[in-house]
Amino acid sequence: xxxxxxxxxxxxxxxxxxxxxxxxxxxxxxxxxxxxxxxxxxxxxxxxxxxxxxxxxxxxxxxxxxxxxxxxxxxxxxxxxxxxxxxxxxxxxxxxxxxxxxxxxxxxxxxxxxxxxxxxxxxxxxxxxxxxxxxxxxxxxxxxxxxxxxxxxxxxxxxxxxxxxxxxxxxxxxxxxxxxxxxxxxxxxxxxxxxxxxxxxxxxxxxxxxxxxxxxxxxxxxxxxxxxxxxxxxxxxxxxxxxxxxxxxxxxxxxxxxxxxxxxxxxxxxxxxxxxxxxxxxxxxxxxxxxxxxxxxxxxxxxxxxxxxxxxxxxxxxxxxxxxxxxxxxxxxxxxxxxxxxxxxxxxxxxxxxxxxxxxxxxxxxxxxxxxxxxxxxxxxxxxxxxxxxxxxxxxxxxxxxxxxxxxxxxxxxxxxxxxxx
Amino acid sequence: xxxxxxxxxxxxxxxxxxxxxxxxxxxxxxxxxxxxxxxxxxxxxxxxxxxxxxxxxxxxxxxxxxxxxxxxxxxxxxxxxxxxxxxxxxxxxxxxxxxxxxxxxxxxxxxxxxxxxx
Numbered sequence: 001x002x003x004x005x006x007x008x009x010x011x012x013x014x015x016x017x018x019x020x021x022x023x024x025x026x027x028x029x030x031x032x033x034x035x036x037x038x039x040x041x042x043x044x045x046x047x048x049x050x051x052x053x054x055x056x057x058x059x060x061x062x063x064x065x066x067x068x069x070x071x072x073x074x075x076x077x078x079x080x081x082x083x084x085x086x087x088x089x090x091x092x093x094x095x096x097x098x099x100x101x102x103x104x105x106x107x108x109x110x111x112x113x114x115x116x117x118x119x120x121x122x123x124x125x126x127x128x129x130x131x132x133x134x135x136x137x138x139x140x141x142x143x144x145x146x147x148x149x150x151x152x153x154x155x156x157x158x159x160x161x162x163x164x165x166x167x168x169x170x171x172x173x174x175x176x177x178x179x180x181x182x183x184x185x186x187x188x189x190x191x192x193x194x195x196x197x198x199x200x201x202x203x204x205x206x207x208x209x210x211x212x213x214x215x216x217x218x219x220x221x222x223x224x225x226x227x228x229x230x231x232x233x234x235x236x237x238x239x240x241x242x243x244x245x246x247x248x249x250x251x252x253x254x255x256x257x258x259x260x261x262x263x264x265x266x267x268x269x270x271x272x273x274x275x276x277x278x279x280x281x282x283x284x285x286x287x288x289x290x291x292x293x294x295x296x297x298x299x300x301x302x303x304x305x306x307x308x309x310x311x312x313x314x315x316x317x318x319x320x321x322x323x324x325x326x327x328x329x330x331x332x333x334x335x336x337x338x339x340x341x342x343x344x345x346x347x348x349x350x351x352x353x354x355x356x357x358x359x360x361x362x363x364x365x366x367x368x369x370x371x372x373x374x375x376x377x378x379x380x381x382x383x384x385x386x387x388x389x390x391x392x393x394x395x396x397x398x399x400x401x402x403x404x405x406x407x408x409x410x411x412x413x414x415x416x417x418x419x420x421x422x
Numbered sequence: 423x424x425x426x427x428x429x430x431x432x433x434x435x436x437x438x439x440x441x442x443x444x445x446x447x448x449x450x451x452x453x454x455x456x457x458x459x460x461x462x463x464x465x466x467x468x469x470x471x472x473x474x475x476x477x478x479x480x481x482x483x484x485x486x487x488x489x490x491x492x493x494x495x496x497x498x499x500x501x502x503x504x505x506x507x508x509x510x511x512x513x514x515x516x517x518x519x520x521x522x523x524x525x526x527x528x529x530x531x532x533x534x535x536x537x538x539x540x
Contacts (some may be wrong), residue, residue, distance in 0.1 A: 037484040
């Protein structure tokens with residue numbers, strides 16, 4: 001094979017190496033370094049560097065993104081928009097006489113560091129970087145053919161730089177959007193929390209009730225394996241479930257004695273009122289408003305306002321119902337003292353299948369058991385409890401309940417119409 | 423699955439490095455690291471034994487040029503041995519062979535360095 005033919009084959013192989021590197025899944029730093037090696041290996045330059053041009057507001061800048069052999073090359077350099085450097089169309093062999101220094105001050109610095117040739121990198125006719133090469137290792141000058149090929153290869157590098165710039169711009173935008181979303185989310189949560197606190201403040205006996213209920217539903221939903229997005233939706237339902245009470249008169253909410261029939265009817269309006277208020281808001285969670293409306297429904301059909309039953313009651317509403325009742329049982333009211341933890345759990349079990357869903361009771365017991373054993377990184381139930389309990393006794397009780405609830409259930413007795421709390 | 427590596431051994435004061443397989447960016451970078459480490463340790467005499475090298479690409483050539491420049495800068499000596507014909511022809515075609523000391527065997531290369539003939 002003639003030497004020219006062998007050289008042609010080598011160059012074609014090098015172009016293939018270049019394509020492979022550009023198409024590789026390596027990160028940009030590795031990719032551009034390999035690209036530089038391919039060029040240096042093809043043209044036998046023993047030193048080389050690639051600069052990325054970024055066009056900022058008033059002026060652009062050149063930043064080295066890969067270099068081989070050169071010790072200390074010029075670092076980041078500002079480039080004015082009217083610089084002749086940006087208008088370079090093809091490779092420029094650097095002259096020792098300083099006549100090219102008016103192109104850009106960086107040219108003189110390159111020459112001092114042993115750069116032989118600079119190649120402008122252009123994507124769609126727009127300057128986006130610079131390739132610098134030392135003289136050849138063999139001491140021969142670059143041929144006309146070399147220069148043509150370097151120019152063609154420069155176009156390939158320009159595409160790589162363009163893709164990188166595009167990727168960085170998109171990443172920045174994505175990060176900005178993510179931060180904006182996070183900030184809005186925090187403001188949104190704080191607003192809802194403030195709103196919930198305002199509802200609870202209507203009655204000193206229910207202070208922080210919504211907050212506690214929200215934390216309990218989080219514990220149960222996580223135990224049931226809900227996605228964090230769904231958990232967040234249920235958390236908000238927990239915070240807002242009593243929003244309808246804002247319409248109920250203080251005289252009824254704060255009444256120290258037992259309520260008459262009309263007053264009970266008025267109180268029972270609050271889930272529907274919550275629904276009416278919240279349905280005006282376009283929540284990202286489609287079921288949130290329905291969940292709030294049905295937090296006083298029961299599997300046995302004796303709840304309100306829609307008298308739903310075990311067949312059509314959503315899991316979210318069942319979770320919220322248990323959390324709401326549990327908090328009511330473990331906090332004092334003007335007409336009764338709070339229950340201790342053991343009694344409250346027994347009450348949940350007593351109304352299994354009637355007021356509460358066994359799957360939800362089991363999940364609640366399991367979550368509580370894990371919190372007592374310190375198995376959860378973020379406990380949601382125990383920090384809310386204002387009752388004393390013996391961890392060993394409660395743990396044994398919870399384990400037993402979980403085993404019992406796993407067995408088939410038969411409805412029986414007259415307690416089916418009773419209500420635990422809520 | 424074929425693995426690639428660089429075997430290093432010290433013979434008297436000469437470090438013999440033997441890259442295996444395909445001298446591309448992976449093996450090339452490893453070879454470069456070994457050479458730099460050798461120079462950092464104050465040893466300036468290296469033999470690159472290409473007996474187990476099968477193929478080299480443009481990235482491998484670039485890395486070799488870097489190694490040759492590094493050795494030249496510290497006024498060290500680098501020799502090549504057991505060069506496969508295909509790779510030798512590539513160096514020849516690129517005009518690099520006249521800038522390299524190539525020996526048929528590693529022993530010859532070591533002897534040459536020890537005799538101070540390079």
